[in-house]
Amino acid sequence: MRKLMIGALLGLSLMANVGCFVPIYSADPARRTNQLLYTSEDLRTVLDEWERIWFLDQPSHLKPYRVHGGII
Template identity: 45%
Template sequence: MKLRKRLLTCLLLVGTTINLGCALPIWHPEPNIRARQLIYASESLRHIPEIWERIWGLELPDLATPYRVHGGVI
């Protein structure tokens, strides 16, 4: 009986801690500071596609495409 009670207590604690999320919140509790933090985070995340294109060279011109010289296509 005592073991069952301990087991149920442990399961209850594990279940509640999983549902609570992180013990330390990421964002500040004050709304003004939290809004500024969220704006900074979203601005940083906005540049990820540009960084990805620069790393993989996707923004460079494709050298295999034909280009015009004197109105003709080479």
């Protein structure tokens, strides 16, 4: 009984490390191509989202030259 439990535990731990139980992409090549294209487009927009969150996509209101502002 002990060997069976150890074997089952070893088998379960090995199965957990092999891969995903449910594949993320379809087995049909045409559908899988569409899914991969959609995923790559989502990853491409991550940089735009990051810039939008940190307000890096806003126009700069800085002057191209330094203005003193004091009385000379």
